[in-house]
Amino acid sequence: MIDEFENVDKQGILEKFHRAKEFQKEKRMFDYKERKESLKKLYNNILEMQDEIVDALKKDLNKSEVESYMSEIGLVLNEISFMLRHLRKFSKIKRVRTPLAQFHSKSFQMPCPYGTVLVVSPWNYPFMLAVEPIVDAVAAGNSVILKPSEISPYTSKVVEKLIDSTFLKGHVEVVQGEKEECTFLLEQDFDYIFFTGSTRVGKIVMQKAAENFIPVTLELGGKCPCIVDEDADIELSARRIVFGKFLNCGQTCVAPDYVYCHKSIKKQLLDAIEKEIVIQYGISPLENENYPKLINKKQFDVMKSFINDDNLIFGGKYDEHSLKIEPTLVTSTFEDEVMQDEIFGPILPIVEYDTLDEVINNIRNYPKPLALYIFSKSKEKQNKILKYCDFGGGCINDTIIHIAGPELGFGGLKESGMGAYHGKVGFDTFTHYKSIVDKKCWLDLPMRYQPYNKLKYKIIKMFLK
Numbered sequence: 001m002i003d004e005f006e007n008v009d010k011q012g013i014l015e016k017f018h019r020a021k022e023f024q025k026e027k028r029m030f031d032y033k034e035r036k037e038s039l040k041k042l043y044n045n046i047l048e049m050q051d052e053i054v055d056a057l058k059k060d061l062n063k064s065e066v067e068s069y070m071s072e073i074g075l076v077l078n079e080i081s082f083m084l085r086h087l088r089k090f091s092k093i094k095r096v097r098t099p100l101a102q103f104h105s106k107s108f109q110m111p112c113p114y115g116t117v118l119v120v121s122p123w124n125y126p127f128m129l130a131v132e133p134i135v136d137a138v139a140a141g142n143s144v145i146l147k148p149s150e151i152s153p154y155t156s157k158v159v160e161k162l163i164d165s166t167f168l169k170g171h172v173e174v175v176q177g178e179k180e181e182c183t184f185l186l187e188q189d190f191d192y193i194f195f196t197g198s199t200r201v202g203k204i205v206m207q208k209a210a211e212n213f214i215p216v217t218l219e220l221g222g223k224c225p226c227i228v229d230e231d232a233d234i235e236l237s238a239r240r241i242v243f244g245k246f247l248n249c250g251q252t253c254v255a256p257d258y259v260y261c262h263k264s265i266k267k268q269l270l271d272a273i274e275k276e277i278v279i280q281y282g283i284s285p286l287e288n289e290n291y292p293k294l295i296n297k298k299q300f301d302v303m304k305s306f307i308n309d310d311n312l313i314f315g316g317k318y319d320e321h322s323l324k325i326e327p328t329l330v331t332s333t334f335e336d337e338v339m340q341d342e343i344f345g346p347i348l349p350i351v352e353y354d355t356l357d358e359v360i361n362n363i364r365n366y367p368k369p370l371a372l373y374i375f376s377k378s379k380e381k382q383n384k385i386l387k388y389c390d391f392g393g394g395c396i397n398d399t400i401i402h403i404a405g406p407e408l409g410f411g412g413l414k415e416s417g418m419g420a421y422h423g424k425v426g427f428d429t430f431t432h433y434k435s436i437v438d439k440k441c442w443l444d445l446p447m448r449y450q451p452y453n454k455l456k457y458k459i460i461k462m463f464l465k
Helices: 010-025 032-048 050-061 065-090 128-139 153-166 179-186 199-211 234-250 263-281 297-305 356-365 379-388 423-429 454-463
Strands: 094-096 105-113 116-120 143-147 172-174 192-196 216-219 225-228 258-262 312-314 328-331 347-353 371-375 393-396 431-439
Touching (some): 010 143, 010 179, 032 050, 032 128, 032 153, 050 065, 065 234, 065 423, 116 179, 128 153, 153 172, 179 199, 199 216, 225 356, 234 263, 258 263, 263 328, 263 347, 347 356, 371 379
Parallel strands (some): 116 143, 116 192, 192 216, 225 258, 258 347, 328 347, 371 393
Antiparallel strands (some): 094 105
């Protein structure tokens, strides 16, 4: 029989896995004060290694220092700061009301870590999407094994260096490797799995987790619509759409995947978007040293295939050597190839509509997106879209900023994900709340015990109704 893991360092991976399991059994991080010390050390080490992190992101994705801090490093630091401020409160036992039938007792919920968590992170935000789940998992008291993406190797190596210099052995471990290493990890009996990536791989993760009854959080993606209504502020809408779409060269799971605009303002909106692309990225974006690149040749070729003479509105130039494609606008319908799957690149289809009901019906025919954006001044139209369209989260009159704060949980639903994290929601994701009733011994009401009679039945009905 062929061993599918023949080239995998199984012994090395299992050593890390068992170390993490043993660390958790010893309850080394059960006291919230110990967790805080670990998070403080992580914060300080990120600051010390900031130049290395920026350099790695530059090599993997050509991100500028500003974009690296704004969209990756700063978000992780903000998450750590939030946890440091609130961890004591989150970790407290919470008293809840006890039913009269359980007199005299007290009831409470006790937050406890799940145990050992597997975090599988992607390549598009290789620092933030690797470290931020670790922050939440460590805050909740878990031990963690991280499998970073092999597609962003420079950042994955820096993340491993950061983890090794911050955490005790067994507390957080890193397993490098490719598909085989990840598959081998999924065979192990983790207590929780947190996966960020494609819907296709998310299905495999969920199937593997189900075999061992492992709870999962899946952070996936989808075609995120951006609706621009006839009453929108056109120039402001264009500025914010260009920022959200072309950040990280469009390789963002919550980027506007396509613009759905009212036909009466299509020409005006296109002119404004073209103008904003030039303002933000220059006349020649391919020569802009702060404009990120596509992650690899495969992704570059997919994006290039979406551009042709029949649909091109603006942009379309590319450089195969640097793996850059300039911000590109294409005209589209829902039947076109570019509209069949999440784009994940700097191609922005423009689709026009007549009525808001048409918009809602078409969006509802697609899988539920991770994000949705509405540009309109009408509260009635905003509320109608929010009410009738299903999606993970989003913005009114802006794009992508809903993911930036720890006060809002971030996650999708159905095809776009399962579960959420960030802030308190992230702490809850990696926490099991034990429900406890502490019953006193000096009183024991007899009505629940056999033999039953009419009087006991009457008393029970008085308490339970």
